[in-house]
Amino acid sequence: xxxxxxxxxxxxxxxxxxxxxxxxxxxxxxxxxxxxxxxxxxxxxxxxxxxxxxxxxxxxxxxxxxxxxxxxxxxxxxxxxxxxxxxxxxxxxxxxxxxxxxxxxxxxxxxxxxxxxxxxxxxxxxxxxxxxxxxxxxxxxxxxxxxxxxxxxxxxxxxxxxxxxxxxxxxxxxxxxxxxxxxxxxxxxxxxxxxxxxxxxxxxxxxxxxxxxxxxxxxxxxxxxxxxxxxxxxxxxxxxxxxxxxxxxxxxxxxxxxxxxxxxxxxxxxxxxxxxxxxxxxxxxxxxxxxxxxxxxxxxxxxxxxxxxxxxxxxxxxxxxxxxxxxxxxxxxxxxxxxxx
Amino acid sequence: xxxxxxxxxxxxxxxxxxxxxxxxxxxxxxxxxxxxxxxxxxxxxxxxxxxxxxxxxxxxxxxxxxxxxxxxxxxxxxxxxxxxxxxxxxxxxxxxxxxxxxxxxxxxxxxxxxxxxxxxxxxxxxxxxxxxxxxxxxxxxxxxxxxxxxxxxxxxxxxxxxxxxxxxxxxxxxxxxxxxxxxx
Numbered sequence: 001x002x003x004x005x006x007x008x009x010x011x012x013x014x015x016x017x018x019x020x021x022x023x024x025x026x027x028x029x030x031x032x033x034x035x036x037x038x039x040x041x042x043x044x045x046x047x048x049x050x051x052x053x054x055x056x057x058x059x060x061x062x063x064x065x066x067x068x069x070x071x072x073x074x075x076x077x078x079x080x081x082x083x084x085x086x087x088x089x090x091x092x093x094x095x096x097x098x099x100x101x102x103x104x105x106x107x108x109x110x111x112x113x114x115x116x117x118x119x120x121x122x123x124x125x126x127x128x129x130x131x132x133x134x135x136x137x138x139x140x141x142x143x144x145x146x147x148x149x150x151x152x153x154x155x156x157x158x159x160x161x162x163x164x165x166x167x168x169x170x171x172x173x174x175x176x177x178x179x180x181x182x183x184x185x186x187x188x189x190x191x192x193x194x195x196x197x198x199x200x201x202x203x204x205x206x207x208x209x210x211x212x213x214x215x216x217x218x219x220x221x222x223x224x225x226x227x228x229x230x231x232x233x234x235x236x237x238x239x240x241x242x243x244x245x246x247x248x249x250x251x252x253x254x255x256x257x258x259x260x261x262x263x264x265x266x267x268x269x270x271x272x273x274x275x276x277x278x279x280x281x282x283x284x285x286x287x288x289x290x291x292x293x294x295x296x297x298x299x300x301x302x303x304x305x306x307x308x309x310x311x312x313x314x315x316x317x318x319x320x321x322x323x324x325x326x327x328x329x330x331x332x333x334x335x336x337x338x339x340x341x
Numbered sequence: 342x343x344x345x346x347x348x349x350x351x352x353x354x355x356x357x358x359x360x361x362x363x364x365x366x367x368x369x370x371x372x373x374x375x376x377x378x379x380x381x382x383x384x385x386x387x388x389x390x391x392x393x394x395x396x397x398x399x400x401x402x403x404x405x406x407x408x409x410x411x412x413x414x415x416x417x418x419x420x421x422x423x424x425x426x427x428x429x430x431x432x433x434x435x436x437x438x439x440x441x442x443x444x445x446x447x448x449x450x451x452x453x454x455x456x457x458x459x460x461x462x463x464x465x466x467x468x469x470x471x472x473x474x475x476x477x478x479x480x481x482x483x484x485x486x487x488x489x490x491x492x493x494x495x496x497x498x499x500x501x502x503x504x505x506x507x508x509x510x511x512x513x514x515x516x517x518x519x520x521x522x523x524x525x
Contacts (some may be wrong), residue, residue, distance in 0.1 A: 187468075
């Protein structure tokens with residue numbers, strides 16, 4: 001097992017990154033100013049439309065409209081559309097570039113070998129493969145803030161995703177949060193899924209996500225784990241091999257720490273986690289100044305939390321015969337299919 | 342007519358109850374037997390590693406003849422019919438103790454511990470032992486469900502009449518955890 005990466009105290013990280021953050025914040029402020037100045041075009045367009053409408057007349061004798069005013073209204077509308085489009089597209093470009101730089105700076109401090117792609121996300125097929133919501137017709141799938149790397153011997157990647165359930169009467173949010181994929185440290189053949197325990201006591205609905213594959217519910221010995229989660233697996237012994245006492249304890253701890261729903265799935269040598277996390281990575285970074293230590297500390301802690309999942313779930317303990325990254329579905333093996341937001 | 346219906350109902354209810362419980366005992370007992378089969382598979386996996394262990398000890402740890410002999414002796418017994426569960430548990434505990442010894446000896450020789458042979462063998466042994474532990478947990482889970490079903494009132498009366506007895510859990514000394522090789 002390789003040593004855990006030591007995490008620097010935040011004050012040291014912040015001091016080290018201060019010059020870079022100042023530079024980034026100056027860049028952000030100047031871009032925001034420029035964006036504001038681009039508002040002049042839609043405003044001018046609106047004035048033209050208002051004037052055109054105010055002075056528009058139709059000659060009563062010949063019944064001909066005032067073509068000059070019509071042209072003014074048309075030009076005004078065109079200016080509004082082009083101006084707004086230009087402003088939004090420039091804002092998005094700048095925002096993406098800025099977030100990319102900010103995320104890179106923070107992630108590099110934690111581990112320079114990690115790669116970030118703020119506009120990308122883990123492909124939909126991987127989410128479907130994890131089979132967290134088998135009875136949901138997943139329609140729109142979008143995401144951002146993809147980060148990938150190798151912690152110790154464990155390949156991992158994660159991103160934020162939003163998944164919609166398309167029903168006959170409209171689309172509903174099925175899941176919004178963090179999607180995490182990592183190379184699991186033990187070899188296994190079957191399928192195991194862990195779902196948060198449904199509330200509702202005796203009348204709770206128990207939907208077996210692997211019913212088609214002949215999977216059954218697995219009753220675990222850890223009572224706290226049993227109260228928090230329901231396990232389904234195609235192999236009762238393998239489920240217990242995956243869910244060692246320690247793994248159950250770690251998942252209990254994680255749930256306690258986050259106080260939100262956690263889904264886990266094990267398939268083709270990989271572990272998938274979906275964490276119903278309301279927090280967004282680098283949220284509000286475009287509108288707020290990163291000179292504020294508190295704001296950056298929040299970003300830093302959130303990122304560290306994601307990287308620490310590998311350690312928290314003990315995935316770096318490599319004492320079994322499975323060699324790192326040798327799973328059938330090696331993490332990130334479908335790099336070309338990484339979605340783009 | 343009323344008497345006929347009353348007799349029918351009074352006869353039907355106990356029959357349904359008996360059938361339901363009888364089937365439940367049988368299906369739970371079958372699950373126990375099936376889970377026991379998994380333990381056997383995992384034990385075999387561990388036994389299969391013994392010749393390799395003996396070979397490695399003979400090759401790298403010539404001074405530890407005693408350990409090699411004991412492992413060889415245990416290896417020769419694995420082919421024999423074990424008989425009742427208790428005898429099997431006793432044998433497996435002996436084997437676990439010897440595997441502990443093997444690990445303790447390995448600790449004394451850092452050069453040996455870094456050989457590819459040792460690392461591979463240790464990984465296979467860790468895997469076999471953890472799979473055995475998982476099979477044991479699955480078996481104990483089924484035994485727990487079976488014992489609970491035959492000990493609950495009033496089903497215990499029927500279980501006793503049908504000759505169902507509580508089964509023993511499969512408890513083995515956890516070698517890997519004892520030696521801190523596996524922190525699971």
